[in-house]
Amino acid sequence: MTVLSPVLDHIDKHLDASLERLFSLLRIPSISTDPAYAADCRKAAEWLASDLRTVGFDAGVRATSGHPMVVAHHPGRSPDSPHVLFYGHYDVQPVDPVDVWETAPFAPGIKEIEPGRKVITGRGSSDDKGQLMLFVEACRAWKAEHGALPCRVTILFEGEEESGSPSLKPFLEANRDELKADFALVCDTGMFDRQTPSICASLRGLVGEEVVIRAASRDLHSGMYGGPAANPIRILSKILADIHDENGQVTVPGFYDGVDETPSQVLQSWETLGTDAETFLGPIGLSIPAGEKGRSVLEMVWARPTAEFNGITGGYTGTGFKTVIAAEASAKLSFRLVHRQNPDKIREAFRRFVRDRLPADCSVEFHPHGGSPAVQLPYDAPFLTKARQALSDEWAKPAVTTGGGGSIPIVGDFRTFLGMESLLVGFALADDRIHSPNEKYDLNSFHKGQRSWARILDALSR
Amino acid sequence: MTVLSPVLDHIDKHLDASLERLFSLLRIPSISTDPAYAADCRKAAEWLASDLRTVGFDAGVRATSGHPMVVAHHPGRSPDSPHVLFYGHYDVQPVDPVDVWETAPFAPGIKEIEPGRKVITGRGSSDDKGQLMLFVEACRAWKAEHGALPCRVTILFEGEEESGSPSLKPFLEANRDELKADFALVCDTGMFDRQTPSICASLRGLVGEEVVIRAASRDLHSGMYGGPAANPIRILSKILADIHDENGQVTVPGFYDGVDETPSQVLQSWETLGTDAETFLGPIGLSIPAGEKGRSVLEMVWARPTAEFNGITGGYTGTGFKTVIAAEASAKLSFRLVHRQNPDKIREAFRRFVRDRLPADCSVEFHPHGGSPAVQLPYDAPFLTKARQALSDEWAKPAVTTGGGGSIPIVGDFRTFLGMESLLVGFALADDRIHSPNEKYDLNSFHKGQRSWARILDALSR
Numbered sequence: 001m002t003v004l005s006p007v008l009d010h011i012d013k014h015l016d017a018s019l020e021r022l023f024s025l026l027r028i029p030s031i032s033t034d035p036a037y038a039a040d041c042r043k044a045a046e047w048l049a050s051d052l053r054t055v056g057f058d059a060g061v062r063a064t065s066g067h068p069m070v071v072a073h074h075p076g077r078s079p080d081s082p083h084v085l086f087y088g089h090y091d092v093q094p095v096d097p098v099d100v101w102e103t104a105p106f107a108p109g110i111k112e113i114e115p116g117r118k119v120i121t122g123r124g125s126s127d128d129k130g131q132l133m134l135f136v137e138a139c140r141a142w143k144a145e146h147g148a149l150p151c152r153v154t155i156l157f158e159g160e161e162e163s164g165s166p167s168l169k170p171f172l173e174a175n176r177d178e179l180k181a182d183f184a185l186v187c188d189t190g191m192f193d194r195q196t197p198s199i200c201a202s203l204r205g206l207v208g209e210e211v212v213i214r215a216a217s218r219d220l221h222s223g224m225y226g227g228p229a230a231n232p233i234r235i236l237s238k239i240l241a242d243i244h245d246e247n248g249q250v251t252v253p254g255f256y257d258g259v260d261e262t263p264s265q266v267l268q269s270w271e272t273l274g275t276d277a278e279t280f281l282g283p284i285g286l287s288i289p290a291g292e293k294g295r296s297v298l299e300m301v302w303a304r305p306t307a308e309f310n311g312i313t314g315g316y317t318g319t320g321f322k323t324v325i326a327a328e329a330s331a332k333l334s335f336r337l338v339h340r341q342n343p344d345k346i347r348e349a350f351r352r353f354v355r356d357r358l359p360a361d362c363s364v365e366f367h368p369h370g371g372s373p374a375v376q377l378p379y380d381a382p383f384l385t386k387a388r389q390a391l392s393d394e395w396a397k398p399a400v401t402t403g404g405g406g407s408i409p410i411v412g413d414f415r416t417f418l419g420m421e422s423l424l425v426g427f428a429l430a431d432d433r434i435h436s437p438n439e440k441y442d443l444n445s446f447h448k449g450q451r452s453w454a455r456i457l458d459a460l461s462r
Numbered sequence: 463m464t465v466l467s468p469v470l471d472h473i474d475k476h477l478d479a480s481l482e483r484l485f486s487l488l489r490i491p492s493i494s495t496d497p498a499y500a501a502d503c504r505k506a507a508e509w510l511a512s513d514l515r516t517v518g519f520d521a522g523v524r525a526t527s528g529h530p531m532v533v534a535h536h537p538g539r540s541p542d543s544p545h546v547l548f549y550g551h552y553d554v555q556p557v558d559p560v561d562v563w564e565t566a567p568f569a570p571g572i573k574e575i576e577p578g579r580k581v582i583t584g585r586g587s588s589d590d591k592g593q594l595m596l597f598v599e600a601c602r603a604w605k606a607e608h609g610a611l612p613c614r615v616t617i618l619f620e621g622e623e624e625s626g627s628p629s630l631k632p633f634l635e636a637n638r639d640e641l642k643a644d645f646a647l648v649c650d651t652g653m654f655d656r657q658t659p660s661i662c663a664s665l666r667g668l669v670g671e672e673v674v675i676r677a678a679s680r681d682l683h684s685g686m687y688g689g690p691a692a693n694p695i696r697i698l699s700k701i702l703a704d705i706h707d708e709n710g711q712v713t714v715p716g717f718y719d720g721v722d723e724t725p726s727q728v729l730q731s732w733e734t735l736g737t738d739a740e741t742f743l744g745p746i747g748l749s750i751p752a753g754e755k756g757r758s759v760l761e762m763v764w765a766r767p768t769a770e771f772n773g774i775t776g777g778y779t780g781t782g783f784k785t786v787i788a789a790e791a792s793a794k795l796s797f798r799l800v801h802r803q804n805p806d807k808i809r810e811a812f813r814r815f816v817r818d819r820l821p822a823d824c825s826v827e828f829h830p831h832g833g834s835p836a837v838q839l840p841y842d843a844p845f846l847t848k849a850r851q852a853l854s855d856e857w858a859k860p861a862v863t864t865g866g867g868g869s870i871p872i873v874g875d876f877r878t879f880l881g882m883e884s885l886l887v888g889f890a891l892a893d894d895r896i897h898s899p900n901e902k903y904d905l906n907s908f909h910k911g912q913r914s915w916a917r918i919l920d921a922l923s924r
């Protein structure tokens with residue numbers, strides 16, 4: 001009989017009550033992007049603060065220039081318990097088109113979508129009210145059974161995640177001392193599949209760049225000037241074509257500085273997941289991986305940098321034909337970064353790469369579109385190892401350490417403003433239809449997710 | 463005392479009267495594209511037929527489904543005189559914006575634009591009423607002095623050249639026997655410069671092609687799929703970049719089949735013209751020829767084929783940034799052809815070139831946008847040699863045989879429908895502002911142009 005057993009039993013016994021609490025929260029249409037729902041956003045924040053107080057948190061609703069934050073504190077079992085900051089968001093996406101919903105978006109319920117598979121329906125059931133309530137319920141069970149939490153816990157729920165989080169950075173800066181913890185727990189991610197929990201240990205960074213190539217001082221007739229006159233589409237195509245070599249590697253000098261090889265045991269664990277080119281690319285109508293040769297599709301997305309062309313335009317693009325040589329052509333590119341790649345250095349290296357290939361009588365203009373470094377936890381970081389074991393104890397299959405192909409801004413913000421890393425754990429599934437009509441959350445995620453967090457809190461405290 | 467001398471004298475003596483006749487024609491606002499001027503187009507046609515009758519032509523106005531044609535016939539000095547078809551057009555471009563004109567567009571006059579350089583002002587003064595009246599006046603002088611023309615002459619003036627010539631092909635087909643001559647004289651071109659007359663002996667052909675590359679079945683998030691997913695902009699850029707090698711040559715297999723080297727004496731005559739990269743490219747803000755290495759800019763435009771990219775589009779092209787991997791990307795290309803290059807074969811070779819470079823899980827769609835072979839007179843064709851000598855006798859500098867970078871559809875039509883080649887001679891200058899406000903025609907072109915045609919008619923009859 002461990003300290004954990006009664007906590008897990010408590011969760012099992014009180015599942016219906018925890019579901020009722022989630023339903024209460026889901027009934028509040030806290031759509032942050034629509035000013036008509038501002039009062040509902042506040043209502044959701046107040047509901048949460050009030051509920052957290054029932055768990056013993058010192059909880060409050062804190063004004064911002066937009067929707068309020070919920071901040072709550074709970075001491076740990078002992079003064080030297082680790083201190084975690086749990087982050088989630090109570091706002092939800094709009095529900096248009098409403099007539100596509102099979103059940104009303106703010107009238108949550110339970111539905112059996114296939115034999116033995118029940119789901120919670122409603123906007124926010126997965127993103128992110130369902131996910132954040134898991135943690136609250138795990139704390140409630142700990143508190144009920146032991147009168148204390150195994151870790152010191154600070155909670156931050158924001159209400160603007162679905163509308164760009166304009167108040168978040170100022171709030172972090174202004175409340176640095178209050179919010180700073182040993183590390184953050186972020187619950188906005190998903191499971192690898194229905195049996196396999198996952199921890200996201202890396203997020204790719206990004207460098208966005210727009211390049212405009214200019215040649216002649218005006219558009220030219222391709223009969224009168226075709227041949228002698230420089231064609232900016234040709235110059236741009238050549239530059240873009242030069243960016244990848246025949247093995248799919250990026251040729252910009254210095255691009256791979258700061259990129260590590262993924263540890264072989266991590267690569268091996270990814271291989272066991274059964275995701276290959278066919279399963280990954282099949283659903284989008286493709287079959288041949290376009291990334292670096294000799295690497296798996298999961299490694300390409302989770303641990304390798306890319307250069308992608310997101311847009312290109314030049315010359316005549318309307319219906320029909322025009323024999324024009326354009327005066328300019330432009331492209332939007334993005335580089336996804338991993339490990340210690342430096343966004344500023346990569347931007348500069350790319351610009352040099354372009355200038356080196358530019359005919360002397362042409363010109364180039366660059367427009368930066370954001371830059372952020374990658375996030376990479378050490379695969380053997382203790383808090384990651386502990387959480388992975390806790391998840392593996394709960395689920396049918398061992399937890400896998402994955403990567404995220406895109407960025408999650410809050411993780412960078414916690415690093416920048418609070419100097420702490422984030423542990424990304426969530427129980428959403430790929431078919432949860434977040435941001436779409438008929439959002440759902442598996443009842444199994446809701447139940448075993450609570451148990452998972454109860455286990456993680458225990459593991460982190462040891 | 464040759465037969466030519468009195469003809470040239472006649473032209474000199476009656477220059478004012480010939481100018482008055484041109485002014486009468488210029489006063490008629492025969493804008494073909496605007497239905498409001500349909501009656502004026504007919505009026506211009508009738509004016510011309512009537513004027514041609516005063517020269518002894520059997521002339522008539524012939525209805526079409528659009529604006530009428532003027533067709534006129536005059537026998538030659540003897541039954542075995544060569545038979546030429548002279549082509550011009552009496553319609554003009556619109557005059558907007560009218561407030562930019564320094565003199566009213568349909569109130570022709572004489573203006574001194576620099577000391578000793580007088581010009582005829584007005585819409586159509588150069589394109590093409592001024593040019594076509596040169597030939598009529600040359601015929602008038604021959605007739606007045608000798609009672610006959612040295613060649614048998616058929617005249618065809620159309621009234622839809624500035625609006626796509628919709629009636630021309632049907633008219634040529636329906637009147638093949640009447641219009642067929644030994645060769646055509648086309649007066650829609652210009653001089654190389656103010657001292658140097660020119661004959662255009664070649665026109666480049668064209669293959670227009672649109673290529674659409676498709677990869678994933680929908681647009682993708684570049685974070686989630688960047689790396690493994692094929693990016694159609696990358697594929698398209700690579701294909702376009704492959705089309706030219708480092709020497710500016712087109713790499714599509716078989717592309718240069720049917721391309722001849724220009725005779726060295728022709729290249730030498732072009733070298734004497736003083737047009738280099740600086741003079742050709744300087745006015746458009748460029749300085750480095752982008753065509754095949756080792757060839758002059760004039761050769762590039764007049765005698766070499768090209769592959770040009772006229773338009774490209776794919777992904778997000780609006781303001782700001784979007785981290786998307788597009789489902790498709792497309793480009794519009796055109797190939798300028800010379801000599802005996804075959805448009806159909808080049809289109810097929812290009813399509814094969816693209817398919818050879820296409821990943822197996824992507825698809826491509828092609829849209830043809832027209833194709834026409836090049837026109838190339840033998841540089842030593844007798845009628846070309848004779849006309850060149852006649853022009854050289856008239857002007858300060860010897861006539862030069864040039865090429866045209868673009869196409870002139872009538873030349874292909876005469877070849878296709880009437881089986882005859884065209885001699886392209888004109889006296890327009892680069893600063894005539896055709897199609898623009900303040901169109902003009904040098905008085906010197908008008909005077910010496912008449913004399914030039916009188917000489918050419920004489921030369922061709924020998």
